[in-house]
Amino acid sequence: MFRQYELVERVKAYDPNADEALLNRAYVYTVQKHGSQKRASGDPYFSHPVEVAGLMTELKLDQETIVTALLHDTVEDTLATIEEIERLFGPEVARLVDGVTKLSKIEAMGENERAAENLRKFFLAMSEDIRVLLVKLADRLHNMRTLHFIKSAEKRLRIARETMDIYAPLAERVGMYEYMREMQLLAFEQLEPEAYKLITNRLSQIRSSEGGQVDSIALAIKQALAEGGVKVEVSGREKHPFSIWKKMGERHVSFEQITDIMAFRVLTDSEDECYRALGVLHRTWHVLPGRFKDYISTPKANGYRSLHSSLIYENSMRMEVQIRTHEMHRLNEFGLAAHWAYKQGSVRPDGQVGWLRDLIEIVDASHDAEELLEHTRMAIYQDRIFAFTPKGALHQLPKGATPIDFAYAVHTDLGSMAVGAKINGRHMPLRTSLNNGDVVEIIKSRKASPQLGWLSFVVTGKARAAIRRAVRMKEREEIAAIGRKLFDEIAARLPGKLSKKAIKDAFKRLKLEDEEEMMVRIGTAKLDDRQVMEALVPGSTANLPELEDWPKQERAISIKGLTAGMGFHLGECCHPVPGDRIVGLRRKGQGVEVHTIDCLSLADGVDADWLDLSWGETTTGAIGRIRAVLHNRPGTLAEVTGIFAGNRANIIHLQMAGRDELFGTYEVDLEVTDLAHLARIISALRASDAVAEAERL
Known part of the structure; x- marks a missing residue:
């Protein structure tokens, strides 16, 4: 200390x-x-x-x-x-x-x-x-x-x-690689102790059996460069144990099959000498195809700059060589810390922290903590590729990135308006994986909007967060439109025309943020007719006799075949409604479960007493469940809501079960009087141009 x-x-x-x-x-x-x-x-x-x-x-x-x-x-x-x-x-x-x-x-x-x-x-x-x-x-x-x-x-x-x-x-x-390597090594020792011990022992054996091989290769590199007229410093080391372990996992090979465990660093005085040194080394030893990377002309997102090449030394031994200037090396090892030390009071190195602005955007767009963790982890660690706009602007993306990821990397608005893409001048699907050096042109439309199906192939946290946020907002708008239609029907039952002040006072009485929030709650059946009427005109529900004719939220269903005082509940699996043939399952210490005669859950009732039941005279408040597949275009939900309202069916619960570019699938719980009532609603849905499919669940 x-x-x-x-x-x-x-x-x-x-x-x-x-x-x-x-x-x-x-x-x-x-x-x-x-x-x-x-x-x-x-x-x-x-x-x-x-x-x-x-x-x-x-x-x-x-x-x-x-x-x-x-x-x-x-x-x-x-x-x-x-x-x-x-x-x-x-x-x-x-x-x-x-x-x-x-x-x-x-x-x-x-x-x-x-x-x-x-x-x-x-x-x-x-x-x-x-x-x-x-x-x-x-x-x-x-x-x-x-x-x-x-x-x-x-x-x-x-x-x-x-x-x-x-x-x-x-x-x-x-760019703080020294910190990264040491943290990885210490964490690796705890997380994979057997693998850590195996690799460090093997490295120790290689070091002792091959003597000063690292030093001898470093000397050979330095001599070759000196003969080529380039003055350099050369150092060699075995690769990081965690790096070797990671490579073994990625390539599905054993330690003995890893041939490039030696890495050498060549430091020069100028950028020009870096490229001269590279030429000398490539003329002296064979180059492994596809293993050359130029991070000087296209630096990594963290500012890392270096030339990387893998060469074949004597006896087919592979070795990695990194070539950089002394200044690049200082900045590479300590990244932003080195920048800060030399630029205090000057310009903050914004070019290297632009990805932080993406993280902030991701945090704002994420719905909950679990989603946030998913997006931020995707944003902070993945292997990178480089892609260009048609004007030559460079964007770094994770491997596997698609044109949608690219569009969101350029700007959130561009991602939201994307309808197609050209990759290297050719029209390609939006799910196409990009390669290093691709030129990507995004085709956009102001009428377009993000699609839920994009989540199946995008890989960047920024894109996923933006898509999820946009889809949630669109769903909210559609549900608010349903709520608005239901609200208008409720308001029509009140005497006189409502003022804007009455509506404003209503959502305040309900302790909601604004009018839109009230419409969303009505659309999702979190507010019933009485609550809305009382909020609009306090005391109005007690003075309207016609209120007795409306569908009630309270359920008053009677079942024949039960012993007096015996409790029961309608099965959530089959949602029986009056008109269905029903049967009861009675288990010890529990109330009777009421199911339709064809319910699949009856197969689990072998240990229960079966009761032959029928509907009583009171059947108010039965719940039927419908699945409807709607065409994905504006106004379809509002049209379907109109069908429910026209058939005097209250929406108890509505949720989206799935969505793609063409269709949206919704599951709706409706308060109906009987099976015939539910059948009329399904028939009306099937007759609508807005509905592709409708069935009872």
Whole structure:
């Protein structure tokens, strides 16, 4: 652990103008606040924030970031408050500490309980100031280094999985490859201990049996380049154990079949020398076809720049060579942290955090926490391809991306209006997977809208979130239209014409946000006629005698064949209505289940007493269920609602069961008087031009 003066000296070494008093106050504050708290290792708890601050000094970050690192756990684990930190250390440090604290709170929640609002705030804070993420990544890295001290195996596995799923990919997305590799290695050791031991042992055997082979190959590369007139630095290493494990899984091969476990890095003084070095190496050794990548001309989304090529060395040995300048190497290993260190007070590197704006859009569009996690994970880690607009603008997408993913990557509005696509000048289906270098032209129409079927092939979180949001909004509009039609029928029963004020007062009495919300609730049968009338004209339902003739929400069904006082309920599986031949199942300690004679659920009633039942005289409020397949065009739902209203059938429940470009399938529960009433409704539906199919469920 760094002593107080050592930490200050490290900061002053690269920033002579740093506020020494501020750094000292922060160090003393974290020691005092954490007091006698201990870590699982037995070390004082304050050793952790001090080590995190030390990691920040290695990246040569500004004094506010160092202070944030020292204070990052005080609000979460002590009695310190954001207000106190702002008073003592200023608003900038308080804002950064608050951003880091929000992610820590999310981390402590169950996976399916993550608060979308907190996550949205964290991404907003991160996009405004990437230092929030840098501190959090250093915090997680140090926690992973001491993970083995935690006694609970379950907790170690949870932290390791979280690191592998979220933090390592985030480190990769901001170009901090050193952090990413170490986090992956430490998580891999916990998640796959046998595989970790096997691979590290095999690497150790190769290292001892082949002696200095890595050094000898590195020397051969350097000599070949020197003879070609290129002065370089060359270093070699075995590939990362987790990288080898991942490759074994992707290629379905054993360790012995992995031939390119050695990687070599060539550092030059200029970009021009990178390409000269590449030419020399390609003339000296054979190149593996399809294994060359130019990330200098087309950098990765995180700003990573390098030339990658796989060569065949002596004895058919494969080796990967990465060629880059010294400056590229510095930025590649520490990504945005390196940018920040050299651009303090200057322009924020927006080009590398554009994907954060996509994350914020995803958070806003996601319906719940589970959907949010799905979309953000898709957004932060996937292998990438490059595709171009017809004007040459470059967009990076995950492997397997389609023209719809591409359209949403360009702009959300373009994705929503897409009706077709040209790939390299040829018309292709919207579900076509894009390849590296494809030129994609999106054909659009202002009358178009996102289709639910797109979710079966899009792969980006941004596209999935936008499509789901658009489909939900369209469904809401259609349900609101149903509600509006039903509302007009309810209002027509009231004396006199309703004013706008009466409608406004009504949704306020019902404690709803606005008129649209009221229509949606009417359309989904969450508000019945009486509630709406009372909200519009208080007391109106008690003074209207004709109200007795309306369908009632209360059910008053009588069944013959039951013992007096015996309880019963109508089967949800078959929804029997008066006119159906019915039978009862009576199980010990339960009421009687009433089913239609042809209900499939009767097969499960072998252990029950069977009762021969019939309908009584009172049959108000029977529920029939219908499935209707409607043409996917404007107005069809409203027309169907009109059929229900014309046949005096109340909608009890309505839900969409499926949708594609041509049809929408709905399941509707209707309050009907008897089987003949239900049959008339189905006949009317089948006769409608809006309905493709209609049947009883």
